[in-house]
Every structure is written in C-alpha cells, then in structure tokens.
Amino acid sequence: DQQVKQNSPSLSVQEGRISILNCDYTNSMFDYFLWYKKYPAEGPTFLISISSIKDKNEDGRFTVFLNKSAKHLSLHIVPSQPGDSAVYFCAAKGGSQGNLIFGKGTKLSVKP
Amino acid sequence: ETGVTQSPTHLIKTRGQQVTLRCSSQSGHNTVSWYQQALGQGPQFIFQYYREEENGRGNFPPRFSGLQFPNYSSELNVNALELDDSALYLCASRHKAGGAEAFFGQGTRLTVV
Numbered sequence: 001d002q003q004v005k006q007n008s009p010s011l012s013v014q015e016g017r018i019s020i021l022n023c024d025y026t027n028s029m030f031d032y033f034l035w036y037k038k039y040p041a042e043g044p045t046f047l048i049s050i051s052s053i054k055d056k057n058e059d060g061r062f063t064v065f066l067n068k069s070a071k072h073l074s075l076h077i078v079p080s081q082p083g084d085s086a087v088y089f090c091a092a093k094g095g096s097q098g099n100l101i102f103g104k105g106t107k108l109s110v111k112p
Numbered sequence: 113e114t115g116v117t118q119s120p121t122h123l124i125k126t127r128g129q130q131v132t133l134r135c136s137s138q139s140g141h142n143t144v145s146w147y148q149q150a151l152g153q154g155p156q157f158i159f160q161y162y163r164e165e166e167n168g169r170g171n172f173p174p175r176f177s178g179l180q181f182p183n184y185s186s187e188l189n190v191n192a193l194e195l196d197d198s199a200l201y202l203c204a205s206r207h208k209a210g211g212a213e214a215f216f217g218q219g220t221r222l223t224v225v
Contacts, residue, residue: 043118043219089154100145104152
C-alpha cells in the first residue's frame with residue numbers, strides 16, 4: 001500500500017515554461033513533505049520542503065504547495081531550464097523516528 | 113563541511129554471499145539512515161541509527177543489519193544475498209535536532225548474480 005504516490009512517471013516541458021510535478025499522500029499524520037532531485041549515478045539532492053502547518057514554501061525558482069484537505073502537494077518550477085531535467089521524488093516524513101517515505105518519482109525533461 | 117560519502121560505488125556479489133557497505137555521514141550529523149532503491153522505484157527505508165543504536169526499521173528481514181560508529185560513520189550488512197537484493201543502496205544523514213531534511217550519498221550499486 002503506497003502512502004506517497006506520484007502518478008505521472010514522466011513530464012516533458014519547454015524551456016522557460018512552468019513545470020508542475022504532483023504528489024498525493026494517504027496518511028494525514030505526515031508532518032513534513034520534501035522534494036528531492038536525482039540525476040543518474042548520483043544520490044538524491046534535497047530541493048525544498050514544507051511543514052504540514054503551511055500551504056506554500058518558495059525558494060528561488062521552486063515553490064511547493066500543500067493542500068491538506070486534498071492530501072496533495074505540488075512542486076512548481078518557473079522558469080524551467082534544461083539543467084532541471086532529472087527524476088523528482090516526493091517524500092513525506094513518517095513515524096516518530098523521522099524516516100522518509102518516497103513516491104516512485106517523476107522524470108522531468110526540459111527541452112531547449 | 114564534507115558531504116555524505118559511500119563506498120564502494122559499485123559491487124557484484126554472488127547469491128548467498130555477504131556484503132558490507134560503508135557510509136561517512138555529513139559533518140555534524142548524528143543520525144544515519146539506509147535506503148534501498150530498486151529499479152523504477154523510490155527509495156525504501158531500511159533502518160536508522162542514532163547514537164550507535166538502531167531506532168527505527170522498515171519492512172526488511174533481519175539479514176539486513178547495520179552499525180553506527182562513534183564518529184557517526186555507518187555500515188550496512190546484508191547476509192545470504194538474494195537476486196532481489198540487487199539495487200542502489202543509499203545512505204542519508206541528518207541532525208536529529210534539525211529539520212526533516214536528510215542528505216544523501218551517491219549510493220552503492222549492488223548487483224547479485
């Protein structure tokens with residue numbers, strides 16, 4: 001039973017446009033959500049996070065939105081750049097020990 | 113500030129063998145977690161260590177075990193390797209008193225033949 005779901009395996013966007021990556025979760029007890037970016041042959045790189053008590057967090061070109069009633073979060077990248085092409089993982093902090101529960105990832109391709 | 117480093121980067125083992133993977137935590141981080149990432153999947157939590165004690169475990173059998181040392185470096189040991197153990201193994205560190213953000217190493221690609 002997947003607690004964190006990324007239903008789009010891939011997304012293709014034109015350079016300069018907005019990329020929107022989506023994530024759904026089932027457990028209302030999650031208190032933190034995170035996005036990671038992963039290039040081939042590298043480990044995941046932390047991108048941005050949001051506490052469950054907020055609905056938006058922004059860092060440069062990256063903004064994460066949280067809709068608790070819908071159990072949905074999204075990552076917006078504006079403007080998208082070719083270097084953003086990578087696999088993006090959504091993760092939730094679950095349990096008292098702080099371990100992360102990941103979705104399966106969305107592969108973003110930004111075309112010049 | 114040094115990042116999380118893992119060794120080796122690649123490894124090939126035979127079914128039934130044992131393997132040890134190593135991780136050096138980021139400076140100042142006292143909590144280390146291990147994750148398994150199978151092809152096409154997201155990382156799956158194996159276990160976590162804090163102050164040299166295991167304090168959290170995912171749905172993995174006891175043949176997956178670990179250690180954390182006083183300098184916060186860590187090992188993941190897998191006994192009686194199975195073909196399905198072939199995956200990318202990721203180590204992540206964070207400070208327990210810090211935020212939820214965990215910082216990952218580059219991973220060890222284990223292939224079991």
